[in-house]
Amino acid sequence: MMQQGRRNFQRINSLISGTRFAGIHRHIPQSIWLPLFICYTNAASRTSFRFLFLAVSLFIGLCVSVRLLEFTVSPTAQNFESSIVTIHDKIEIPLDCSTGNHTQTCPNNYYPKNFTLHDEQQSGLPHMCPDFFRWIHEDLRPWSATGITEESVERAKGVADFRFVVLNGTAYIEHYKKSVDTRDVFTIWGLLQLLRRYPGKVPDLDIMFECFDFPRVPKKDYGQLNSAVVPSPLFGYCGDDDSFDIVFPDWSFWGWAEINIKPWDLLLKDLEEGNKRMEWIDREPYAYWKGNPNVAQHRKDLLTCNVSDTNDWNARLYIQDWVQESKQGFKGSKLADQCTHRFKIYIEGSAWSVSEKYILACDSVTLLVTPHYYDFFTRGLMPGLHYWPVRMDDKCRSIKFAAEWGNNHEQQAKAMGKAASSFIQEDMKMDHVYDYMFHLLTAYSKLMKYKPTVPPNAVELCSETMACTSEGFSKQFMEESTVKGPADASPCIMQPPYDPQTLNSILDTKLNSIKQVENWEKQYFEQMNQE
């Protein structure tokens, strides 16, 4: 039976054979998605956090007392392409923790006021931003006619975790409520690093941020877009087609202290190394998933696809127990050690999940279970190019077929894995994460109809006030992710909004690729059943 099924499959394969996907655009979007891995439960992470507090107090030596440097600009380094060579010319502004860990204040004259970028005197190659940046235009479109009013921002107070204001390059924070874990802490940290990276360039701002999983500004609350009430512009980590939330890179790019996930640029290097350890062809020919099933019914459903005595859906599924992991020093949860299967499943958690980028980075074929949410980069992914779509409503069979296809089309499957990890390593490198933040915040500030002021209960914030007073993994990750000094090149260049036809055709292409796979899947099982 299985033998025959395989023969049939080969027949179908000849129809499937490659080429089909070849013409798809490189990065393109659609408005959906995000994923998993989240897995923490509140109680669990709190326990592990306490544990971490005891366990680590590294890197204190980094907080040396260093006087601010003079901000003269090197006249050399004419080409930012060669910035590695000229690294010694870069301005570095070390963290200044000299005033001790509890009375920390922000240094005066913190950011260079008078400094020039190397590339401003030259007309080097324009460095275009990745395509997914164009979704910034779409995300801000709800305010394009009305602008962002102070009232609409204030209205988000009831929902937001914090308000972040930039005035003349100085950051202020007004905290409303504690977020889950250190999500707020590392998000704010990331914003401060942006100020270090582009001193004098981040415009005056007033944003509300919410750090939980779900979008919080339903479109249905606002009726027609041209109605009198301007939607609240609320920043968060994910959105969906029914909400106005503005998506922003999640905290984990600067580290996830509770579960020992390093800052992104370090992790990217680990993942790259991890990929080298095992060629695609040598990996287990199954679909791997490891995560916490308890955050969503669809994850519990997924577990029924695990291999058993009676069924083999080509899935090898494992439960991630973070409490246990933290007790064992996270030895079993190293992401770079999890690139051992030809296929990796991504499935959303309670909403989007930060795990998507780790899964895509593996050189394995990402089997992406139809997502409902999107985050800031996922709309740039194309089915058939960066991932293989898997049905939410028929997961086991869909996974089985995906792995059959991939194991019978090794070159194409391998290329799909590679396309995804290249997307992650290049389009999603930290430089681009900062540039995304920069362009989004700049575009947002242009829409603001008022001049922000320091909110009544806000405090001034800088990297020192955060890093010098923190402990454990938090401190370590902050030190590791500190932006050492101003970027010596300008941000990448934003492309204009998609025109409506282009946008529609991108969305159509995406939908058609998914439908195509669903058809193949159907044929495969029909043929199998006829045997």
Ligand SMILES: *[C@@H]1O[C@H](CO)[C@@H](O)[C@H](O)[C@H]1NC(C)=O
């Ligand atoms: C903070 O400083 C005090 C006194 O200098 C020291 O005893 C304490 O260990 C420090 N705490 C941390 C977390 O560095």
Ligand SMILES: *[C@@H]1O[C@H](CO)[C@@H](O)[C@H](O)[C@H]1NC(C)=O
């Ligand atoms: C920047 O600094 C240079 C040298 O210190 C000075 O000549 C120049 O006038 C300064 N420019 C501004 C805009 O302050």
Ligand SMILES: *[C@@H]1O[C@H](CO)[C@@H](O)[C@H](O)[C@H]1NC(C)=O
């Ligand atoms: C910001 O800079 C402007 C112009 O230099 C100045 O008038 C204003 O008072 C400054 N605002 C704050 C909050 O420092």
Ligand SMILES: *[C@@H]1O[C@H](CO)[C@@H](O)[C@H](O)[C@H]1NC(C)=O
């Ligand atoms: C899935 O099957 C594998 C292999 O039998 C097993 O090791 C693993 O524990 C199973 N996973 C779950 C969640 O039961």
